[in-house]
Amino acid sequence: MDNLFLSQDDWTPILQAQSERFDRETEIQLGLQPPWKLPADLEVLSFWQACQLDHLQDRLAVPFFQLRTPQKREQCLDIGCGVSFFLYPWSQWNASFFGHELSPQVVKLLQSRAPQLNSKLFKSVRQGMAHQLAAYDDRQFDQVIATGFLAYYPLEYLAAIWPQVRRVLKPGAPVIIDWVRAESPWAEEWGLIELFKGTEPFLIPSERWEATIRHLGGRILKLASGELYTTALIQP
Numbered sequence: 001m002d003n004l005f006l007s008q009d010d011w012t013p014i015l016q017a018q019s020e021r022f023d024r025e026t027e028i029q030l031g032l033q034p035p036w037k038l039p040a041d042l043e044v045l046s047f048w049q050a051c052q053l054d055h056l057q058d059r060l061a062v063p064f065f066q067l068r069t070p071q072k073r074e075q076c077l078d079i080g081c082g083v084s085f086f087l088y089p090w091s092q093w094n095a096s097f098f099g100h101e102l103s104p105q106v107v108k109l110l111q112s113r114a115p116q117l118n119s120k121l122f123k124s125v126r127q128g129m130a131h132q133l134a135a136y137d138d139r140q141f142d143q144v145i146a147t148g149f150l151a152y153y154p155l156e157y158l159a160a161i162w163p164q165v166r167r168v169l170k171p172g173a174p175v176i177i178d179w180v181r182a183e184s185p186w187a188e189e190w191g192l193i194e195l196f197k198g199t200e201p202f203l204i205p206s207e208r209w210e211a212t213i214r215h216l217g218g219r220i221l222k223l224a225s226g227e228l229y230t231t232a233l234i235q236p
Contacts, residue, residue, distance in 0.1 A: 011129070011153070011157065011160075014152060014153055015102065015129055017152075017198055017199050017200070018102055018103075018149065018152055018199055019102050019103050019104070020198060021197055021198045021199045022082070022102070022103040022105075022106060023103050023104060023105040023106075024198075026083075026103060026105040026106050026109060027105060029083070030109070036197060038193065038196065039196070042192060042193055042196060045189045045192065045193070046189060047186050047189035047190055047193065048189070048193060050186075056186075056227065059226055059227050060186070060226045060227050060228040060229055061147075061178060061226040061228065061229035061231060062224035062225065062226050062229070062231045063088075063231075064145050064147050064176045064178075064231060065088065065093075066224060066231075067176055067222045067224055067231055067232075067233040068143065068174060068176065068222075068233050069093060070090070070093045070095035070142075070143060071093070071095060071142070072093070072094040072095065073094065073095070073096070074095045074096065074142035074143060075095075075096045075098065075123075075140060075141045075142050075143075076095050076096065076097060076098065076141060076142065076143045076144075076145065077098045077100060077133075077136065077140075077141045077143070077144045077145070077168060078097065078098070078099050078100065078144075078145045079100045079130050079133075079144065079145065079146040079149075079161075079165075080100070080101065080102065080130060080146060080147065080148050080149035081097075081099035081100060081101050081106075081110075081125065081145075082101065082103075082106055082148060083106065083109065083110070084099075084145075085097050085099065085110060085114050085117070085122060086113075086114070086117065090118065090121050090122075091118050091121060094121070095121065095142075096121055096123050097114075097121055097122050097123060098123050098124055098125075098126075098136070098141070099114075099124070099125035099126070100125070100126050100128055100130070100133070101125060101126070101127060101128075102127070102128070102129060102130070102149075103127075104127055107125055107126075107127045110122075110125040111125060130146065130149065130157075130160075130161050131157070131160040131161045131164055132164075133164040133165070133167070133168055134164075136168045137168070138167055138168065139167075139168070139169065139170045139171065140168050140170075141168050141169055141170065141173065142169075142170055142173050143169075143173060143174055143175070143176070144165050144168065144169055144173075144174075144175040144176070145175075145176050146161065146165070146175060146176065146177045147176060147177060147178040147231065148178065150177060150178065150179055151178075151179055151180040151201045151202060151203075151229075152194075152199050152200070152201055152202070153202060154202055155202070155204050155208060155209070155212055158177075158209075158212055158213075158216070159212070159216060162216045162218075162236065165236055166236045169236060172235065174221065174233055174234060174235055174236075175218075175234050175236055176231065176232065176233050176234070177231075177232055177234065178229045178230060178231040178232065179204065179206070179209050179229065179230055179232075180201060180203060180204075180228055180229055181205075181206050181225065181228065181229065181230050182203040182204055182205045182206075183205060183206065184227060184228045186227055186228050187203050187228065188203070190228060191203055206230055209230070209232075210232075213232070213234060216236070217236065218234045218235065218236050219234065219235045220232055220233070220234055221233045221234060221235055
């Protein structure tokens, strides 16, 4: 852990690529862009074929709420939230949702549609990088969710996020993160497709993730793995 986060500029190229990629994903979902068209050499990959024919994408990761479900009246911060407010049963959980998202398109979509779905539970969404949480109060949240994006950064970025996550969590409250397991048989082919889409992933062995979490003072409470991702419930 010698090269920890020093300057926002260190991450700018990665952040820009991520923002552009997920803006396009949102536009595809809204019908504003055509679906991704992979070149022939990627379409024949076993990973892509399994996604198309065998619903592999449904087995790639364990959803965060299977490790810890948001509880009634809890305040939850979802970093890199995407459109999770539309996908998961926040109304059933009756937990307050605060979104934090890099993609401007996703932020606009949430701001326009989420209050119509449930204005009581949808509290806000802010555009920003995962390490930029200054807008939130100390000890504000009962749970932080940070899934779906760490695979696109060097491992050191976790150290950049960690102090802010600890600051905004209530004492004893958990954070949930996930990572792509470099040891997964799907990792390399998945990475090639992600690279084509404009975001280069970092394939890091799980043992290094776990060692880094411990180095930062975190205690892993639960681990659950899909066919590509591992999801971790952590007390920072």
